[in-house]
Amino acid sequence: MADILKPKATAVLVFETGDVFYGQGIGTQGEAVGEVCFNTAMTGYQEILTDPSYAAQIVCFTFPHVGNTGTTDEDEEATTPASRRAARGAIFKANVTRASNWRSEGELGDWLEARGIIGICGVDTRALTNFIRVQGMPKGVIAHSETGEFDIEDLTDKAKQWGGLVGADLARDMIDEETFDWREARWVWPKGHEDKDGTKKIVLIDYGVKRNILRNLVSSGLSVSVVPGTTSAEDILAMKPDGVVLSNGPGDPAATGEYAIPVIKDLVDADMPILGICLGHQLLAAALGGKTMKMPQGHHGANHPVKDYTTSKVEIVSMNHGFAVDRDSLPDTVEETHVSLFDGSNCGIRLRGKPVFSVQHHPEASPGPQDSFYLFERFAEAL
Numbered sequence: 001m002a003d004i005l006k007p008k009a010t011a012v013l014v015f016e017t018g019d020v021f022y023g024q025g026i027g028t029q030g031e032a033v034g035e036v037c038f039n040t041a042m043t044g045y046q047e048i049l050t051d052p053s054y055a056a057q058i059v060c061f062t063f064p065h066v067g068n069t070g071t072t073d074e075d076e077e078a079t080t081p082a083s084r085r086a087a088r089g090a091i092f093k094a095n096v097t098r099a100s101n102w103r104s105e106g107e108l109g110d111w112l113e114a115r116g117i118i119g120i121c122g123v124d125t126r127a128l129t130n131f132i133r134v135q136g137m138p139k140g141v142i143a144h145s146e147t148g149e150f151d152i153e154d155l156t157d158k159a160k161q162w163g164g165l166v167g168a169d170l171a172r173d174m175i176d177e178e179t180f181d182w183r184e185a186r187w188v189w190p191k192g193h194e195d196k197d198g199t200k201k202i203v204l205i206d207y208g209v210k211r212n213i214l215r216n217l218v219s220s221g222l223s224v225s226v227v228p229g230t231t232s233a234e235d236i237l238a239m240k241p242d243g244v245v246l247s248n249g250p251g252d253p254a255a256t257g258e259y260a261i262p263v264i265k266d267l268v269d270a271d272m273p274i275l276g277i278c279l280g281h282q283l284l285a286a287a288l289g290g291k292t293m294k295m296p297q298g299h300h301g302a303n304h305p306v307k308d309y310t311t312s313k314v315e316i317v318s319m320n321h322g323f324a325v326d327r328d329s330l331p332d333t334v335e336e337t338h339v340s341l342f343d344g345s346n347c348g349i350r351l352r353g354k355p356v357f358s359v360q361h362h363p364e365a366s367p368g369p370q371d372s373f374y375l376f377e378r379f380a381e382a383l
């Protein structure tokens with residue numbers, strides 16, 4: 001009887017440990033290997049799946065109903081063709097809901113397919129999240145085939161053989177060789193996005209930037225030029241910016257740091273005001289003498305409390321990171337400014353006496369609360 005009632009599995013999620021979750025496939029058919037993480041945001045699935053920082057990751061949504069706001073090109077976070085290669089898979093508790101929203105241009109399932117993302121529905125996402133909380137983020141393979149035929153042993157081997165995120169410079173895959181200017185500001189009701197010119201000029205070093213970081217910078221009165229993450233300090237300084245922003249991005253900061261850190265050190269030596277966000281925070285900390293480390297379960301969500309020591313205020317923030325700055329490695333020249341109230345990990349630093357600071361969380365939200373917008377204003381005021 002149970003077999004008659006049980007729907008045929010058309011997708012599987014297989015861990016390097018050999019553990020398997022069965023479910024119903026959605027989106028692209030095929031298989032993809034990645035690190036499995038969970039995200040606790042209740043909204044913003046499209047922004048999450050297009051955030052370039054999720055490259056080589058398979059995202060488990062802990063919120064059970066996903067799909068009801070559909071999809072729209074306006075919620076895209078990648079800026080370039082290269083940075084569209086972000087999340088590889090998506091894990092859902094329930095079947096994806098039909099789109100019902102005035103902004104929607106299409107169903108999530110169709111969008112996943114067009115985007116090349118493999119999805120699996122019907123997974124016990126609570127059990128999976130508990131697994132990750134206890135065991136850490138596993139390497140896994142997500143596979144979708146309407147035939148329902150899967151070679152679990154082969155998929156387990158593929159998960160085992162994949163190198164994982166430690167030591168992976170994924171930012172390089174995100175980088176287009178083009179430099180471009182960005183003028184679009186934050187979305188404002190009822191006008192939507194408007195273009196704006198800024199008074200001060202900043203250069204953003206792109207390791208896989210999210211659009212909403214660029215928009216928040218424009219809305220803070222800045223004029224923004226985006227340069228590839230491999231650009232030299234000399235070329236950046238030749239653009240005569242008033243400040244430099246280090247973007248978010250995927251992968252291991254230590255690996256990206258091999259080419260990014262010398263550039264950031266030169267910019268610090270040139271007395272350039274700097275704002276770092278997420279990967280940019282980790283790279284700045286390393287350039288100032290600190291170290292980064294892998295986290296067991298990471299932080300992915302839109303409901304994380306963070307304390308700003310400089311004001312004693314607590315903000316609710318958007319998070320997406322699997323590496324963190326080791327506060328004990330920071331030299332005396334660097335002050336810790338923010339801390340996670342979930343696990344006490346470092347969430348912000350500044351170079352004493354200089355307008356050089358960074359945060360681990362995502363002040364641009366998208367998705368998530370906008371409590372941290374003040375950081376963009378703090379940066380703009382420091383220029």
Ligand SMILES: NC(=O)CC[C@H](N)C(=O)O
Nearest residue numbers: 248249278279321322323
């Ligand atoms: N959002 C980001 O910039 C992520 C930074 C880094 N790849 C990490 O996982 O920690």
